Amino acid sequence: MEGLEVTVLLGLTILVGTLIAPRVRLALPLVLVVFGLLLGFVPALREVQLPPETVLLLFLPVMLFWESLTTSLRSIRRDFRYILPMSTLLVVASAFAVAGVGVLFGMPWEIALILGAAVAPPDATAVAALGRLLPRRMFMKLKAESLTNDGTALVLYAIAVSLAVGGQVTPWSVTWTVLVSYVGGIAAGVVVALLGVLLLQRSNRTAVINVTMLLIPFTAFLVAELIHASGVLAVVVAGLIASYVSPRVTTASSRRQSDAVWPFGVFLLNGALFILIGLEVQYVVHEISAAMIGWLVLTSLAVWATLLVVRYLFQFFTGFFQRPATRPPRGLRARSRVVSTVAGMRGAVSLAIALSVPTSLAEGTTGRDEIVFVTAGVILLSLLVQGPLLPAVVRWARMPVDHAEQEEYELAERAISGAALSALDDLAAEHGVGQEVRDRVRSEGYQMLELANAKALAREQALVDAEARELDALLDTPDPTVSDTTAPDAPASDALDDVLGVGGVTDAVDGTTLQMIATSTDVDVLQRSPLVRHEEHTRLKLALLERKREVLIGLRRSGTVDDIVVRRIAARLDLEQVRLQGIEEFD
Numbered sequence: 001m002e003g004l005e006v007t008v009l010l011g012l013t014i015l016v017g018t019l020i021a022p023r024v025r026l027a028l029p030l031v032l033v034v035f036g037l038l039l040g041f042v043p044a045l046r047e048v049q050l051p052p053e054t055v056l057l058l059f060l061p062v063m064l065f066w067e068s069l070t071t072s073l074r075s076i077r078r079d080f081r082y083i084l085p086m087s088t089l090l091v092v093a094s095a096f097a098v099a100g101v102g103v104l105f106g107m108p109w110e111i112a113l114i115l116g117a118a119v120a121p122p123d124a125t126a127v128a129a130l131g132r133l134l135p136r137r138m139f140m141k142l143k144a145e146s147l148t149n150d151g152t153a154l155v156l157y158a159i160a161v162s163l164a165v166g167g168q169v170t171p172w173s174v175t176w177t178v179l180v181s182y183v184g185g186i187a188a189g190v191v192v193a194l195l196g197v198l199l200l201q202r203s204n205r206t207a208v209i210n211v212t213m214l215l216i217p218f219t220a221f222l223v224a225e226l227i228h229a230s231g232v233l234a235v236v237v238a239g240l241i242a243s244y245v246s247p248r249v250t251t252a253s254s255r256r257q258s259d260a261v262w263p264f265g266v267f268l269l270n271g272a273l274f275i276l277i278g279l280e281v282q283y284v285v286h287e288i289s290a291a292m293i294g295w296l297v298l299t300s301l302a303v304w305a306t307l308l309v310v311r312y313l314f315q316f317f318t319g320f321f322q323r324p325a326t327r328p329p330r331g332l333r334a335r336s337r338v339v340s341t342v343a344g345m346r347g348a349v350s351l352a353i354a355l356s357v358p359t360s361l362a363e364g365t366t367g368r369d370e371i372v373f374v375t376a377g378v379i380l381l382s383l384l385v386q387g388p389l390l391p392a393v394v395r396w397a398r399m400p401v402d403h404a405e406q407e408e409y410e411l412a413e414r415a416i417s418g419a420a421l422s423a424l425d426d427l428a429a430e431h432g433v434g435q436e437v438r439d440r441v442r443s444e445g446y447q448m449l450e451l452a453n454a455k456a457l458a459r460e461q462a463l464v465d466a467e468a469r470e471l472d473a474l475l476d477t478p479d480p481t482v483s484d485t486t487a488p489d490a491p492a493s494d495a496l497d498d499v500l501g502v503g504g505v506t507d508a509v510d511g512t513t514l515q516m517i518a519t520s521t522d523v524d525v526l527q528r529s530p531l532v533r534h535e536e537h538t539r540l541k542l543a544l545l546e547r548k549r550e551v552l553i554g555l556r557r558s559g560t561v562d563d564i565v566v567r568r569i570a571a572r573l574d575l576e577q578v579r580l581q582g583i584e585e586f587d
Contacts (some may be wrong), residue, residue, distance in 0.1 A: 005049055013039065029274045030387050031165040033380065036278020047278070056352050057221065059269050061235050063348075066266045067147055067219035069246075070241025070562045074556075075140035078242075080139060082318055087149040090314045094120040096155050097310045098303050102374075105299045110164035111367065118354045118375045119303060121149040123347030133391050134343060135399045135566075138336065142343055143584070151230035151350050155181045156354050165358070184229025190238025192220040196242065200249040206584045208260070209254040216242060243563065247553060252574035253584045259571060261366045273348040274383075280351060281376040288369055296370060300377030307378070307542035311343040335397035342393045345382040350375050403463075408565045410456040414556055416569070417449040427543040432444035437536040484584075538580050543576050 013035050021028040039045045076083060095116030102112025123146060134142065155178055162169050196216045200209055224234035246255070275377045285293065315337045354375035358366045424445065428438045552569055555561040 006459050007043070010272045010275055011268075013275050014268065016165065017271065020421045027387055029270070030383055032271055032274035033278045033383050035505075036275040036280075036384045036495040037282060038278075039275070040279045040282020045279060046347055048279055049283070051355075052406050056231075056356065057074050058534045059219075059273060060232070061217035061221045063266055063269060064147060064150075064232060064235045065239045065242075066142065066262050068236050069145065069243045070564070070567070071138050071143055071243070073240060073244060074559055074562050075137065076144050079137075079141045079144070083148070085318050086141075086314075088144045088152050089317075090311065091120045091149045091152040092156065093314055094307055095153070095304050101302050101306050102299070105295070105302065107299075107370070108164075109161060111371065112158040114157060114164060114357060115354075115374055116304070117153050117160050117373050117442060118350050118371065119307060119346055119378045120156070121148045121349060122344040122345075123151040133394050134339065136405055137402060138340065138343075138399070141255075147236045148233065150232040150235075151181060151185060153349070153353065154230060154232060157356075160363060161358065174347065180228055181230040182233060184227045185224050185233030186237050188224040188227065188229055188231075189220050189234040190241065192216060192223055192234070194239035194240070196247055197245055203303045204251050206251065206257055208257050209250050213254075213258060214241065216263040226519065239254075246547060247566075247570055252577040253581070255574050256578055257572070260572075270348075270572045273351075277348070277351055277376065277379055277383075278371070281380060284369060284373045284376060288373060292370075296373045297377065298368075300374045300381065303374055304378045304381045305348075307344075308341055311344050311410065312337055315340060334402070335399070339390075339393055339397045339399065342386050342390050344405065346375075347383075347384050348358075350379055403459075405562065405565060406459065407456075408470065408561045409568060410452060410459070412565055412569055413452040414456070415555060416551045417445060417452055419545050419551040420544040421449065423547050424540075425542065427547065428540055431536070431539045431543055433536040433540045434533070436535070437540060438534055441537065445544070542577065545573050545580075548573055 002166050014032065015030055017031045017035055021031045024031070055353045089105065095113065096117035098110040098119055099109065100113050103109055107115070122142070159169060159174060159177060193216060196212055196219075201214050203209060203212075220234040220238040221231035224231040250258075288296065351372075355370050421442065424438065424442055427433075428441075433441075552561070552566055552573075556563060556566045
């Protein structure tokens with residue numbers, strides 16, 4: 001098929017999957033994989049082959065860079081003792097365990113080790129697509145692990161291929177390969193990110209900023225590949241640095257544009273990859289003899305089960321790396337291991353590694369096709385079995401509800417609003433703003449601060465009421481201290497609506513707490529021009545937004561507020577700034 005036909009077909013399949021997935025209550029990746037399998041029954045579509053270089057050099061940098069931009073640095077620092085062994089030692093243990101299973105099923109040792117390297121790392125894109133049901137901290141730990149374990153898997157893959165083609169592999173060469181891969185990858189990411197920052201500091205044009213941000217992951221990957229280092233680590237490190245410095249070297253307009261374009265682009269790439277996984281399975285099935293399919297299916301099942309067992313058992317070992325104070329209670333820790341095991345799904349990276357196996361390995365009864373088949377089978381099992389099973393496992397585990405992100409969000413909103421109000425008079429004097437505009441902006445600021453306080457109080461009251469209702473349900477006696485403003489089964493959001501009212505800051509519980517009455521006097525024809533007042537209002541609001549950003553970045557630097565919370569609030573501030581300044585038009 002022609003490239004345009006394939007592009008349109010992939011787009012239509014993603015569109016249909018997006019429409020159907022909510023109706024059948026399945027995650028979109030699962031639906032797209034099934035669609036890929038169904039499309040594979042058409043002979044012409046089965047021949048659609050995606051070169052492995054396309055995944056490794058085009059798809060992977062974009063997806064990893066975006067996941068890095070939206071990853072919490074504080075979570076990585078806090079859980080580094082868990083993430084490091086899970087992204088290195090677990091990958092090695094999984095690869096060798098799979099290699100042992102492959103040898104038991106008749107594969108040569110070198111071929112089995114290549115298979116182990118391909119299926120060992122959980123995939124960041126699969127985790128991001130299917131792991132949103134997890135508690136925030138567990139999701140971030142799994143996401144950070146998935147971002148960095150690809151580098152370990154690619155190092156193992158390079159060593160296994162060298163063994164398979166008859167190369168000389170010594171302990172010194174392995175050590176050198178690992179050092180170059182990790183140190184070189186990190187160095188490449190740092191250098192490219194710093195060069196990008198220097199360029200961003202010299203321009204405030206939206207097009208220049210976003211093109212620079214787009215080039216950073218590809219350049220980092222290219223530089224790392226040129227020095228035979230890990231392109232994956234280079235992209236991840238560059239993304240983490242770019243995420244940290246972005247508020248200071250980019251503009252509100254550029255951030256709003258990139259926040260709209262990057263998620264959509266990654267969504268399309270992910271969708272295309274999941275469809276192509278289904279097509280690849282069909283292609284390999286039709287390429288392999290019928291007598292081999294049964295044996296390879298059993299191998300795929302054994303490999304998949306081995307990965308689950310190794311991941312579950314290895315988590316007992318990670319306890320030695322963690323501080324005792326950070327360990328959860330014993331019962332919760334046991335359930336968390338099960339959830340983490342089911343959440344470790346394989347995806348596009350594993351398939352890309354398998355597809356990149358040289359065709360010269362296909363001599364004898366086992367080789368490249370067998371590696372691709374088993375890898376695709378493991379990916380299908382992880383997506384089609386672990387994916388639907390994950391929600392049930394999360395419910396069974398009864399993981400405690402984590403309100404930390406919402407609490408930090410409310411804290412940050414109140415902190416930046418209070419700081420802006422404190423600095424209002426100084427900023428107004430600095431920018432030559434009149435008293436009328438000053439009072440107007442102060443009134444708006446107090447409204448925002450009261451709204452933030454009201455939301456926090458309403459959420460806390462809703463939690464208290466929910467706990468009381470649970471106790472009432474157990475005791476069958478109503479608690480007279482519980483507020484009757486909501487129905488017994490009303491969710492917390494309804495309680496919040498009752499406190500805030502339909503209009504947000506009108507109609508408080510007692511009718512006076514939050515209500516702010518807008519008063520005005522007759523229009524004075526001698527007052528200053530509306531244009532002057534509008535310009536003063538815009539200048540003062542922009543100055544207050546800048547002050548809020550400074551406080552917000554300070555909260556992130558001190559570790560008081562998580563990067564994810566900072567990103568949410570910064571997006572709102574950017575939107576307000578764009579509304580004041582207008583959208584920058586392209587030439």
